[in-house]
Amino acid sequence: MPTIGEYEAAARDRLAPAHYDYFAGGAGEEITLRANETAFARLALLPRVLRGAGSPRTGITLLGSSLAMPVLVAPTAFHRLADPEGERATARAAATAGTVMIVSMASTMAVEDVASAASGVTLWFQLYLQPDMDFTEAIVRRAEAAGCAALVVTVDSPARGRRDRDARNGFDDLPDGMCCENLRDGDRVRPIVMSPEVGWEHVDRLRRMTRLPIVLKGVTHPADACLALDHGVSALYVSNHGGRQLDTVPAAVDLLPAITAAVGGAVPVLVDGGIRRGTDVVKALALGASAVAVGRPVIWGLAADGERGAARVLGLLRDEIEHALALCGVASVRDLGPDLVRPC
């Protein structure tokens, strides 16, 4: 299949409708969900010519991890709804693509099992800070012991997003035989708490708890970007959660310029939301992102064709990035700048 759009169509055919809706859907009127993709269409690329740039290089280093391309696998929950091999298949696909998989705290396989699925895969671990900081610490220790190289703390979820499709479908729990394996605590599986009580002091406690780099995911306001730097985070991750939390937040790529300006190069800035093409990646990098991540595209690959489908989606993006860089007259993703992008 030549495009991510066709993987989505194939995934839709294969998935139970309620599960497709869970993966595809967003909050409220899905205004932010749609905006994430259309914002890329509203940006034009202005290529340079005769640069003699040679074959493009897509590799980057991010927080000490080496990536063959500037595209990470965003943390997404419940991969076993898409494929029986679940997050283990995704980890192998990420290893094949030479990139980082961010394992969701809400994965349907335990982080230790995901880590053992593919030799040489680089995992980062996504965390919702639990108000019970002892339990948070227990999960952090598991992620560390499993070899995760960074913690991605999702801060856009002081409450669960209101997703009308899920409400209509009555989808509010995993089927029997599946659970969030990282939430096991003795004999029970804890629910993930999304708490409005969580504040910067929890980030400070986490900072003292671990030596792993902390990436703050879900930052949209420049003032929060500045605060995050004061609290010692190692990277910022601009995201509106794929339009699944607060509806009517601006499109992810439109948030980038103000955040990168606020950060002033002090730490890397990641972004996700609506990236479906190599040209989208090039635009985000030109606007100051160090790397991007993709959520749904990997799920579509996984649901359509398991590990092979997820690997193919990532491979497609890499091919498209190389091609777009060549056509922009750019030798490496590091050479992209804002002069290459303008509004349509």
Ligand SMILES: Cc1cc2nc3c(=O)[nH]c(=O)nc-3n(C[C@H](O)[C@H](O)[C@H](O)COP(=O)(O)O)c2cc1C
């Ligand atoms: C089905 C699904 C599950 C998700 N689960 C999580 C999660 O567990 N933790 C998290 O931080 N973000 C989660 N996200 C948000 C993604 O990390 C990411 O921000 C978003 O998918 C990016 O948009 P995209 O799907 O357009 O690439 C989820 C997104 C989707 C679509």
Ligand SMILES: CCCCC(=O)C(=O)O
């Ligand atoms: C408790 C699971 C949260 C998954 C999530 O973040 C999402 O569906 O967007």
